Amino acid sequence: MIKVVKFGGSSLASAKQFQKVGEIIRSDPERRYVVPSAPGKRHMHDTKVTDMLYECYALAEEGKNFSGQLKQIRLRFEEIITGLEMSLSLEQEFQEIAEQFQKKAGRDYAASRGEYLNSIIMAQYLQYTFIDAAEVVRFDEEGAFLSEETDKMLRQRLEETEHAVIPGFYGATAQGCVRTFSRGGSDITGSIVARAVHADVYENWTDVSGFLIADPRIIERPEGIETITYRELRELSYMGATVLHEDAIFPVRKEGIPINIRNTNAPEDRGTWIVESTCQKSRYTITGIAGKRGFCSINIEKDMMNSEVGFGRKVLQVFEENGISFEHMPSGIDTLTVFVHLDEFIDKEQKVVAGLHRLTRPDSIDIESDLALIAVVGRGMRSTRGTAGRIFSALAHANVNVKMIDQGSSELNIIIGVSDNDFEAAIKAIYDIFVISQL
Numbered sequence: 487m488i489k490v491v492k493f494g495g496s497s498l499a500s501a502k503q504f505q506k507v508g509e510i511i512r513s514d515p516e517r518r519y520v521v522p523s524a525p526g527k528r529h530m531h532d533t534k535v536t537d538m539l540y541e542c543y544a545l546a547e548e549g550k551n552f553s554g555q556l557k558q559i560r561l562r563f564e565e566i567i568t569g570l571e572m573s574l575s576l577e578q579e580f581q582e583i584a585e586q587f588q589k590k591a592g593r594d595y596a597a598s599r600g601e602y603l604n605s606i607i608m609a610q611y612l613q614y615t616f617i618d619a620a621e622v623v624r625f626d627e628e629g630a631f632l633s634e635e636t637d638k639m640l641r642q643r644l645e646e647t648e649h650a651v652i653p654g655f656y657g658a659t660a661q662g663c664v665r666t667f668s669r670g671g672s673d674i675t676g677s678i679v680a681r682a683v684h685a686d687v688y689e690n691w692t693d694v695s696g697f698l699i700a701d702p703r704i705i706e707r708p709e710g711i712e713t714i715t716y717r718e719l720r721e722l723s724y725m726g727a728t729v730l731h732e733d734a735i736f737p738v739r740k741e742g743i744p745i746n747i748r749n750t751n752a753p754e755d756r757g758t759w760i761v762e763s764t765c766q767k768s769r770y771t772i773t774g775i776a777g778k779r780g781f782c783s784i785n786i787e788k789d790m791m792n793s794e795v796g797f798g799r800k801v802l803q804v805f806e807e808n809g810i811s812f813e814h815m816p817s818g819i820d821t822l823t824v825f826v827h828l829d830e831f832i833d834k835e836q837k838v839v840a841g842l843h844r845l846t847r848p849d850s851i852d853i854e855s856d857l858a859l860i861a862v863v864g865r866g867m868r869s870t871r872g873t874a875g876r877i878f879s880a881l882a883h884a885n886v887n888v889k890m891i892d893q894g895s896s897e898l899n900i901i902i903g904v905s906d907n908d909f910e911a912a913i914k915a916i917y918d919i920f921v922i923s924q925l
């Protein structure tokens with residue numbers, strides 16, 4: 487078995503965290519390839535090293551003195567090295583970084599140094615080989631990730647390396663110019679390493695024991711999700727449940743490699759398994775609930791709309807021309823409603839209304855804001871009768887007015903539109919009926 491393990495910033499924020507990580511890796515010889523993030527926050531008011539690097543480089547770019555800031559960053563790493571009682575000097579690395587900042591080597595180069603330095607420390611700490619991601623993760627000149635080239639290079643290199651530490655978050659162009667993924671991108675590096683070595687599992691270690699059935703800011707101590715499919719995860723992350731970078735799914739999914747989200751501070755927890763498909767039933771009918779506020783609906787009415795060929799296309803054309811993507815489009819006999827993000831829509835509102843009048847000649851257009859969407863997701867819903875009935879009776883008991891219902895034909899999720907004010911009450915009611923009352 488080969489396991490690829492990625493550790494997030496909070497798992498590597500201090501020497502104490504490094505020790506926990508060391509124990510986790512040493513406790514299982516199958517954990518052969520390690521992908522570290524940069525040191526994250528040690529406490530709530532702390533700053534991530536990546537943010538410190540961005541700030542420091544901004545000074546360099548403006549031609550200002552950045553040595554004070556760079557020293558603070560160096561102290562973060564030195565605190566880790568001394569805490570681990572290691573004899574490692576980063577003198578040369580920091581000299582090089584200062585020179586490159588002076589030469590304005592780029593924001594991506596600057597940001598990537600957090601992962602670079604942390605991986606040098608980790609490699610020495612574990613006695614694993616350090617492989618610079620700039621040599622094995624390829625981007626094109628425009629900054630787009632080149633998956634197939636990377637896969638080949640990484641595979642070749644790792645075939646001959648028994649144990650390695652590969653920094654997350656960045657790679658480089660063929661000319662050696664450093665490029666990064668978007669924020670949180672070490673998750674992606676972990677996934678591409680797992681794909682390259684045909685890992686049996688990609689373990690993603692963070693500071694929570696996996697995904698929770700609902701948002702802990704709304705539900706007190708919600709239950710965790712044991713197993714979730716990629717498709718369910720996509721539905722939930724789209725609605726705001728974030729633990730993993732979205733782009734981290736594709737490389738491993740292609741190879742059928744499961745992801746196991748684990749907690750560095752509670753390694754005994756099983757965490758969440760993310761899999762392609764499973765015959766394992768989830769403990770409850772639903773796998774998870776997630777939601778987002780800040781939507782608005784544009785309701786278009788027109789007599790005989792249903793027999794007018796091309797009506798829907800014309801409506802969507804107006805949104806497209808204004809560069810607004812739509813979320814949902816439930817329809818009645820003579821009505822059609824388009825749900826959009828309020829902040830995407832608000833500045834273009836009157837242009838959209840005018841466009842709709844011009845193209846579709848409706849009888850009326852009615853706009854409602856302050857709406858929230860809630861996704862109730864679960865592969866178990868397909869085989870269970872009465873799920874929708876239970877959701878809506880729970881909402882009625884909680885005095886929540888349902889403004890929109892949308893069930894995809896996959897029967898994997900039911901989306902419910904409610905007023906912003908009812909958002910939390912609705913999530914609580916759904917959680918209660920499916921989880922609390924089943925306990």
Ligand code: ASP
Nearest residue numbers: 523536655669670671672
């Ligand atoms: N260090 C980077 C960030 O803070 C990447 C990562 O941690 O995944 O976004």
